[in-house]
Amino acid sequence: MSAILPPTERLWWKHPLDRVEGTWIAIAFVWCMIMFFMMIYWHMYGKQNLSTETYKTTSEQFAAKAQAVVDKYTVRVETDFQTPVVAPPPGSDVYMIARLWNFWPILELQQGQTYRLHLTSMDYNHGFSLQPANINIQVVPGYEHVVTVTPNQSGTYSVVCNEFCGIGHHTMVGRIYVKAEAGNVQ
Amino acid sequence: MSNNTTYRTCPRSGLQFESQAEKLVIANAVAGVIFLLIGGILAIGIVLTRWPSVHWLEAATFYQVLTAHGLDMLVYWIIFFEIAVLYFCSSTLLRCRIATPKIAWLAFALMVIGSVMNNYAVYDGASSVMMTSYVPMMAAPSFYLGLILFAVGALIACFVFFGTLVVAKREKTYQGSVPLVTFGAITAAIIAVFTIASGAIILIPTWMQSMGWVEHVDPLIYRVIWWAFGHSSQQINVAAHISIWYLVAAVVFGAKPMSERVSRGAFLLYIVFLQLASAHHILSDPGMSVEWKVLNTSYFMYFAVLASMIHGLTIPGAMEVAQRAKGYNKGLFEWLRKAPWGNPSFSGVFISIIGFGFLGGISGVMMGTEQLNMIIHNTIYVPGHFHATVVIGTTLSFMALTYFLIPVLFKREIINPTLAKWQPYLFGLSMYFFCLVMMGAGTLGVSRRHWDMAFSGAALAYEWPGAAYLMMGLVGIAGIAAIVGGALYIYLTVGSLLWGKRVAQTKISSEPTPIPVGAPSAAAQSYGSLGFAAPGTFVLAMIFLAAFVLYYFINWKYLSTLWGLS
Numbered sequence: 001m002s003a004i005l006p007p008t009e010r011l012w013w014k015h016p017l018d019r020v021e022g023t024w025i026a027i028a029f030v031w032c033m034i035m036f037f038m039m040i041y042w043h044m045y046g047k048q049n050l051s052t053e054t055y056k057t058t059s060e061q062f063a064a065k066a067q068a069v070v071d072k073y074t075v076r077v078e079t080d081f082q083t084p085v086v087a088p089p090p091g092s093d094v095y096m097i098a099r100l101w102n103f104w105p106i107l108e109l110q111q112g113q114t115y116r117l118h119l120t121s122m123d124y125n126h127g128f129s130l131q132p133a134n135i136n137i138q139v140v141p142g143y144e145h146v147v148t149v150t151p152n153q154s155g156t157y158s159v160v161c162n163e164f165c166g167i168g169h170h171t172m173v174g175r176i177y178v179k180a181e182a183g184n185v186q
Numbered sequence: 187m188s189n190n191t192t193y194r195t196c197p198r199s200g201l202q203f204e205s206q207a208e209k210l211v212i213a214n215a216v217a218g219v220i221f222l223l224i225g226g227i228l229a230i231g232i233v234l235t236r237w238p239s240v241h242w243l244e245a246a247t248f249y250q251v252l253t254a255h256g257l258d259m260l261v262y263w264i265i266f267f268e269i270a271v272l273y274f275c276s277s278t279l280l281r282c283r284i285a286t287p288k289i290a291w292l293a294f295a296l297m298v299i300g301s302v303m304n305n306y307a308v309y310d311g312a313s314s315v316m317m318t319s320y321v322p323m324m325a326a327p328s329f330y331l332g333l334i335l336f337a338v339g340a341l342i343a344c345f346v347f348f349g350t351l352v353v354a355k356r357e358k359t360y361q362g363s364v365p366l367v368t369f370g371a372i373t374a375a376i377i378a379v380f381t382i383a384s385g386a387i388i389l390i391p392t393w394m395q396s397m398g399w400v401e402h403v404d405p406l407i408y409r410v411i412w413w414a415f416g417h418s419s420q421q422i423n424v425a426a427h428i429s430i431w432y433l434v435a436a437v438v439f440g441a442k443p444m445s446e447r448v449s450r451g452a453f454l455l456y457i458v459f460l461q462l463a464s465a466h467h468i469l470s471d472p473g474m475s476v477e478w479k480v481l482n483t484s485y486f487m488y489f490a491v492l493a494s495m496i497h498g499l500t501i502p503g504a505m506e507v508a509q510r511a512k513g514y515n516k517g518l519f520e521w522l523r524k525a526p527w528g529n530p531s532f533s534g535v536f537i538s539i540i541g542f543g544f545l546g547g548i549s550g551v552m553m554g555t556e557q558l559n560m561i562i563h564n565t566i567y568v569p570g571h572f573h574a575t576v577v578i579g580t581t582l583s584f585m586a587l588t589y590f591l592i593p594v595l596f597k598r599e600i601i602n603p604t605l606a607k608w609q610p611y612l613f614g615l616s617m618y619f620f621c622l623v624m625m626g627a628g629t630l631g632v633s634r635r636h637w638d639m640a641f642s643g644a645a646l647a648y649e650w651p652g653a654a655y656l657m658m659g660l661v662g663i664a665g666i667a668a669i670v671g672g673a674l675y676i677y678l679t680v681g682s683l684l685w686g687k688r689v690a691q692t693k694i695s696s697e698p699t700p701i702p703v704g705a706p707s708a709a710a711q712s713y714g715s716l717g718f719a720a721p722g723t724f725v726l727a728m729i730f731l732a733a734f735v736l737y738y739f740i741n742w743k744y745l746s747t748l749w750g751l752s
């Protein structure tokens with residue numbers, strides 16, 4: 001019963017390694033390094049890296065900026081709540097507000113185009129969970145997170161709130177439409 | 187020297203219990219099991235609500251029950267039991283009296299008061315904020331105060347543990363270095379001190395905000411510091427349950443560590459690098475820089491992962507060496523086939539090691555990768571992962587240890603040995619399946635902490651694919667099976683304490699008997715093949731590595747199909 005007794009060799013730290021251990025440590029170490037450098041590699045060559053561009057904001061400031069874009073680029077309204085559907089030009093700044101309990105407004109983007117998507121919450125933490133693409137981003141009040149997105153497929157996407165935000169959490173779903181590139185209807 | 191205490195030597199195990207320490211271990215372990223019982227009852231409500239075709243509880247009740255389940259299981263069950271383990275690994279394994287028993291009882295009282303206060307706040311209804319209690323969502327002040335009192339109690343208990351080490355050293359109850367298992371317990375306690383300090387730094391201002399004394403706690407800073415508490419406390423669990431793995435290997439097989447140097451070195455890596463873990467909860471958050479995320483989420487280049495991979499090899503390796511020494515030397519796996527599969531301490535630990543490594547470990551590294559985190563953040567993949575670590579890893583190890591402790595510490599025979607034989611299989615294997623299907627549902631995007639995957643009442647509902655519903659149905663079935671397994675454990679433990687046959691006791695003395703000095707033993711090189719003392723374990727490790735590499739790169743492939751993000 002030795003792991004529960006003091007080591008019998010007083011100088012246990014001088015004891016040689018068994019070959020099984022030495023080999024495994026070497027292999028495991030190499031694998032750890034591969035995993036570490038994989039993250040860096042993906043920053044250099046991968047296409048999916050979450051931006052860290054962040055600004056402090058307040059709900060008033062952010063709401064005003066979002067409203068300006070909505071006023072300019074609304075193409076129609078949908079749902080019983082008259083939620084505007086906003087189709088800003090490619091390359092522009094688009095805003096999505098998370099609040100109890102909806103995402104506002106609905107966005108209409110174009111496939112293959114890049115947008116600067118600004119996210120924040122007006123109240124509690126919320127979760128931006130884009131489905132079925134399955135991209136999940138935390139939305140934190142007081143912080144404006146600017147994520148550069150390039151939709152690679154057309155279709156109707158839902159934004160499910162996946163951070164617990166109170167009793168209406170399960171009703172908090174938003175929407176993003178992605179229109180197909182001209183001549184590429186999927 | 188304290189004279190007003192007695193020492194009992196257990197006839198079955200030869201372990202020596204000081205009477206104060208013994209009572210403290212019992213009190214803490216029993217308190218833990220009570221919280222496991224409560225948490226398990228709450229799990230019924232969660233599982234039957236997340237099973238889509240059952241969808242049992244109302245939304246408000248569901249969130250309340252989920253908050254309490256998280257706290258009772260992750261905080262109270264685990265930490266009470268861990269304090270018992272700390273006292274055991276110091277006073278019992280070092281054969282000394284416990285330092286300052288009165289203060290240890292004060293710690294226990296604080297922990298009981300705190301946990302009851304916090305539970306009461308949740309059942310009262312105004313604190314359904316989840317165990318993470320992210321600001322600015324506010325719970326009742328007693329919610330935070332309860333947690334703080336509990337943490338203070340646990341901190342004091344850690345210092346009683348350190349004090350006990352000093353007592354043993356000073357009263358020379360052992361010679362040389364502390365046993366490896368005690369070394370692991372020291373690792374756990376050191377991490378606990380750091381963890382509890384982080385918890386205090388963030389929970390005290392939050393409590394003050396709930397009292398109206400502080401205007402505003404920053405939501406992002408809250409998340410970063412809360413997770414320095416929330417995640418590092420998982421490292422206490424890892425250190426504790428790995429110590430138990432070594433302990434059970436020693437008790438069941440008489441296994442000695444393959445090399446003290448490697449195993450202790452791996453524990454040291456935990457102390458040095460585990461503190462960084464908070465980062466992997468913030469990977470999909472705004473605000474933190476890429477460099478910070480990459481360096482911290484990998485625990486500074488994955489050195490803590492390396493440590494776990496080392497323990498994952500050395501523990502089964504030590505078992506293999508011990509078995510081969512007994513003559514089970516044929517082929518690669520005779521040692522494993524001839525292992526005592528009917529002994530619940532062994533089967534529990536073995537199921538725990540494999541499940542912790544293959545399910546908890548691989549998924550944890552995957553989701554802790556900076557970019558990959560985006561495909562699982564806040565999905566039910568996350569509870570899938572941590573039920574593999576904290577239930578299959580920690581809880582099942584604690585259960586396995588309990589089967590050893592019932593005759594030794596509680597002096598009772600197990601009431602129904604046949605049932606005890608099956609319990610780890612039922613609980614462990616149904617948990618394997620439970621975790622796998624949760625991860626499956628999470629890979630399809632299903633949210634965690636979510637009352638209704640049909641989004642009833644939403645203006646713009648989303649329709650999950652049929653496979654997601656299927657997975658969540660299987661979560662329900664597997665969850666119920668696991669709950670039955672957990673109930674068996676409670677029945678066996680409580681039943682044995684109440685009705686089990688008493689184990690005859692012999693020696694009680696007023697002085698501790700010091701640990702005899704063992705003779706140095708020969709190195710284990712004489713068994714095995716190819717110069718490998720544990721070739722079977724090495725093969726298992728290579729299978730593990732292959733699964734790891736494959737799964738890791740599959741997820742990168744999946745990531746590469748998503749929208750471009752930069």
Ligand code: HEM
Pocket residue numbers: 226229232233236252253255256257259260263264316317318566569573576577581633634635636664665666668669672
């Ligand atoms: C006995 C069987 C158990 C079952 C069937 C079970 C079931 C569940 C389920 C389905 C969830 C996720 C709910 C959701 O996010 O919507 C959950 C959450 C959780 N469980 Fe368990 N659980 C069990 C045991 C345990 C144990 C033993 C522990 C800890 C040692 C534990 C700790 C947690 C924690 C910390 C959460 C997260 C709560 C939160 O999101 O705030 N569970 N459990």
Ligand SMILES: [Cu+2]
Pocket residue numbers: 098099101125126127161162163164165169172
């Ligand atoms: Cu929300």
Ligand SMILES: [Cu+2]
Pocket residue numbers: 126127161162163164165166169170172
């Ligand atoms: Cu929500």
